[in-house]
Amino acid sequence: MAPASIGLSPPRCAMALSGQANYARPVTAHGTDRPLPLSVDRTSPVPLYFQLAQQLEAAVEQGRLAPGALLGNEIDLAARLGLSRPTVRQAIQSLVDKGLMVRRRGVGTQVVHSKVRRPLELSSLYDDLEAAGQRPATSVLRNTTEPATAEVAAALGVAEGSEVHLVERLRSAHGEPMALLRNHLPPGLLPLVTEELEATGLYRLMRASGVTLHSARQSVGARAADDRQARALAEPVGAPLLTMERTTYDDSGRAVEFGSHVYRAERYAFEFQLLVRA
Amino acid sequence: MAPASIGLSPPRCAMALSGQANYARPVTAHGTDRPLPLSVDRTSPVPLYFQLAQQLEAAVEQGRLAPGALLGNEIDLAARLGLSRPTVRQAIQSLVDKGLMVRRRGVGTQVVHSKVRRPLELSSLYDDLEAAGQRPATSVLRNTTEPATAEVAAALGVAEGSEVHLVERLRSAHGEPMALLRNHLPPGLLPLVTEELEATGLYRLMRASGVTLHSARQSVGARAADDRQARALAEPVGAPLLTMERTTYDDSGRAVEFGSHVYRAERYAFEFQLLVRA
DNA sequence: GTCAAGCGTTTGTCCTGACAAATGGCCCCC
DNA sequence: GGGGGCCATTTGTCAGGACAAACGCTTGAC
Numbered sequence: 001m002a003p004a005s006i007g008l009s010p011p012r013c014a015m016a017l018s019g020q021a022n023y024a025r026p027v028t029a030h031g032t033d034r035p036l037p038l039s040v041d042r043t044s045p046v047p048l049y050f051q052l053a054q055q056l057e058a059a060v061e062q063g064r065l066a067p068g069a070l071l072g073n074e075i076d077l078a079a080r081l082g083l084s085r086p087t088v089r090q091a092i093q094s095l096v097d098k099g100l101m102v103r104r105r106g107v108g109t110q111v112v113h114s115k116v117r118r119p120l121e122l123s124s125l126y127d128d129l130e131a132a133g134q135r136p137a138t139s140v141l142r143n144t145t146e147p148a149t150a151e152v153a154a155a156l157g158v159a160e161g162s163e164v165h166l167v168e169r170l171r172s173a174h175g176e177p178m179a180l181l182r183n184h185l186p187p188g189l190l191p192l193v194t195e196e197l198e199a200t201g202l203y204r205l206m207r208a209s210g211v212t213l214h215s216a217r218q219s220v221g222a223r224a225a226d227d228r229q230a231r232a233l234a235e236p237v238g239a240p241l242l243t244m245e246r247t248t249y250d251d252s253g254r255a256v257e258f259g260s261h262v263y264r265a266e267r268y269a270f271e272f273q274l275l276v277r278a
Numbered sequence: 279m280a281p282a283s284i285g286l287s288p289p290r291c292a293m294a295l296s297g298q299a300n301y302a303r304p305v306t307a308h309g310t311d312r313p314l315p316l317s318v319d320r321t322s323p324v325p326l327y328f329q330l331a332q333q334l335e336a337a338v339e340q341g342r343l344a345p346g347a348l349l350g351n352e353i354d355l356a357a358r359l360g361l362s363r364p365t366v367r368q369a370i371q372s373l374v375d376k377g378l379m380v381r382r383r384g385v386g387t388q389v390v391h392s393k394v395r396r397p398l399e400l401s402s403l404y405d406d407l408e409a410a411g412q413r414p415a416t417s418v419l420r421n422t423t424e425p426a427t428a429e430v431a432a433a434l435g436v437a438e439g440s441e442v443h444l445v446e447r448l449r450s451a452h453g454e455p456m457a458l459l460r461n462h463l464p465p466g467l468l469p470l471v472t473e474e475l476e477a478t479g480l481y482r483l484m485r486a487s488g489v490t491l492h493s494a495r496q497s498v499g500a501r502a503a504d505d506r507q508a509r510a511l512a513e514p515v516g517a518p519l520l521t522m523e524r525t526t527y528d529d530s531g532r533a534v535e536f537g538s539h540v541y542r543a544e545r546y547a548f549e550f551q552l553l554v555r556a
Numbered sequence: 557g558t559c560a561a562g563c564g565t566t567t568g569t570c571c572t573g574a575c576a577a578a579t580g581g582c583c584c585c586c
Numbered sequence: 587g588g589g590g591g592c593c594a595t596t597t598g599t600c601a602g603g604a605c606a607a608a609c610g611c612t613t614g615a616c
Contacts, residue, residue: 047599067531073566084601086364089567097375099493102529105567106609112492113531214390214553215377221547222500222520240518240543242500251380253345253391265518269499275492325569351596362571367597383597384579 040081048083052091060100060111071101071109099275135173138201140194141232142168145187152184155247155258163187167197170232177233179263189256202257211256216248220270223262233264240265318359326361330369338378338389349379349387377553413451416479418472419510420446423465430462433525433536441465445475448510455511457541467534480535489534494526498548501540511542518543 040051059065071077071092078088092109095101103109145163153160165185171178183202185192190209197205207213221243230237242263250256318329337343349355349370356366370387373379381387423441431438443463449456461480463470468487475483485491499521508515520541528534 049599075566084603086602087600090599102492103567104609105607106565108566112529113527214380216552217549218552219547219549220498220520222518222541222543224518238516240500240502242498242520249391251390263500265500269497271495271497274494274496327569353596364572365570368569381597382579383577384595386596 038077038081040083049087049090049094052081052083052088053094056091056095057098057100060095065111067111067113069111070107071111073108099273136178137172137175138198139170139172140167140197141170142166143192143194143197148184152258156184156186156255158186165189165192167192167202169197173267176267177264178267179261180229180232182260184258184260186254186256206256212251213256214249214251214253216246218244218246220244222265225262229262233262235264242268242270244270316355316359318361327365327368327372330359330361330366331372334369334373335376335378338373343389345389345391347389348385349389351386377551414456415450415453416476417448417450418445418475419448420444421470421472421475426462430536434462434464434533436464443467443470445470445480447475451545454545455542456545457539458507458510460538462536462538464532464534484534490529491534492527492529492531494524496522496524498522500543503540507540511540513542520546520548522548 038052038055040048042048044051056065056071065071074085074088074092077083078085081088092101092103096103096109100112101109102112144166146166147161148156148158148164150160152164153162156164158164164187165183167181167183167185169181169183171181190206190211192205203213223241223243225233225235225237225239225241227237229235229241230239233241235241242265244259244261244263246257246259246261247255248257248259316330316333318326320326322329334343334349343349352363352366352370355361356363359366370379370381374381374387378390379387380390422444424444425439426434426436426442428438430442431440434442436442442465443461445459445461445463447459447461449459468484468489470483481491501519501521503511503513503515503517503519505515507513507519508517511519513519520543522537522539522541524535524537524539525533526535526537
């Protein structure tokens with residue numbers, strides 16, 4: 001309706017990531033004034049805008065493009081690279097969407113003043129604390145089917161009482177238990193082999209089975225450890241735990257997973273970054 | 279480097295929102311086959327692509343575009359509206375970015391199969407549980423300056439020991455305490471009037487003072503309530519609390535706020551939605 | 557000295573046109 | 587009847603041009 005109503009601007013978060021990765025990178029390399037070496041390969045199957053975006057992103061990452069530095073106007077940039085302006089704009093826009101750059105009409109495009117640099121190109125939800133060098137270990141506690149409770153049925157969109165898969169895992173890092181993971185999956189979605197579940201993450205298995213993950217709803221809270229949780233996680237009963245419930249959907253809108261997880265508060269925290277969208 | 283490396287796809291979250299809003303909307307209105315009434319107003323200052331995007335979004339919202347429904351090809355749509363294809367694409371792309379639609383080459387664009395529909399056009403971080411009908415109340419416990427501790431100094435990018443603002447607030451809803459909010463701000467950013475702080479949220483005040491919020495880093499965890507927290511929140515000592523630490527940056531990369539908050543686990547949870555970006 | 561108007565610069569929006577690549581269904585052949 | 591190849595459809599990518607709107611600086615007036 002109204003042109004620029006925007007009362008409060010809805011934040012858009014660039015990524016949610018795993019536990020306790022705290023990379024305070026200094027990056028004091030300031031901007032040189034020589035024009036950034038940029039080039040595109042027209043024989044490559046990689047889209048031109050994507051090539052450019054990657055190069056710019058790498059330049060920001062390595063400090064060759066200093067925070068606050070102007071990018072130079074799009075027309076010249078396009079001419080220099082032998083590209084059209086829309087292509088250059090598409091490249092820059094993707095970086096703006098990632099929160100790496102800010103555009104200002106009449107001023108130019110500048111690199112966002114660092115510090116915000118995204119924590120990592122983090123990806124899957126937590127089976128990739130592996131990427132943080134945590135060497136995760138998983139032990140499968142249960143891997144069966146059971147009748148869906150009302151809560152699970154509602155989340156997965158199946159009939160209450162119908163059989164669904166249940167996987168319960170204990171995830172450890174450095175030999176210490178970190179989280180207790182309960183997942184319910186609709187029947188017949190993919191074969192759940194205990195050995196595979198102990199070797200890798202659930203999301204990777206799902207993707208490998210051709211499931212196209214699309215979105216997820218999460219709810220993060222806290223609770224006191226009950227008896228069973230305390231035993232599994234080697235915490236005293238009543239210890240504060242971080243809880244996460246998540247329903248994941250695929251492309252077609254099917255719910256493909258309902259997870260109900262608890263983490264040891266001492267050893268885990270969710271870190272993520274929000275962008276305020278224009 | 280590689281064209282479509284994408285190992286694991288980094289999720290991108292559409293928004294983070296407030297507490298305990300659970301709107302399970304049925305929306306069983308299925309797709310009619312009559313062509314959606316769409317039109318654009320070329321005399322309006324609102325960009326054409328934005329007009330179109332809004333209309334499509336409204337149609338999805340109201341169920342006039344059923345989940346899974348094909349949108350019809352872009353060429354025809356453009357012709358029907360008297361627009362060019364790039365403009366139509368820009369409109370659709372913005373909805374794809376929001377997670378409302380999925381494009382498939384050779385197939386078309388379809389509305390994502392509901393259920394995922396975003397929880398609300400949520401916005402500010404939590405002073406808008408007001409929007410959830412919670413009628414929040416804030417009481418300011420402290421509003422002073424104090425020397426920055428090492429942690430605060432690092433977060434705000436000021437010298438350790440230099441004076442920074444400190445605001446401590448207790449936020450309640452329905453007369454019950456919900457959260458204890460501690461915020462540190464760099465000196466001179468904006469005047470912090472106790473009366474204003476009790477009447478509205480910190481973010482709104484900052485925006486009203488011309489601060490352009492850009493991004494934030496958050497860390498969410500859990501802990502047991504200490505003495506002081508327990509008293510303020512009317513919980514027993516040792517009760518599980520949900521904790522959140524956040525550093526917020528403006529356009530220029532300046533840190534404009536460092537918050538350290540605790541929430542009653544019984545009364546509060548973070549809900550948000552992640553999108554897996556292509 | 558201060559404030560306002562003007563101007564160049566840069567991004568925002570929009571158009572037309574074209575070819576490439578992926579998908580899915582149809583048809584033909586075996 | 588089943589399988590493979592062809593083809594129409596649809597989105598993905600890219601070019602080149604045009605005008606509008608916003609910003610910042612400079613110039614000019616008071």
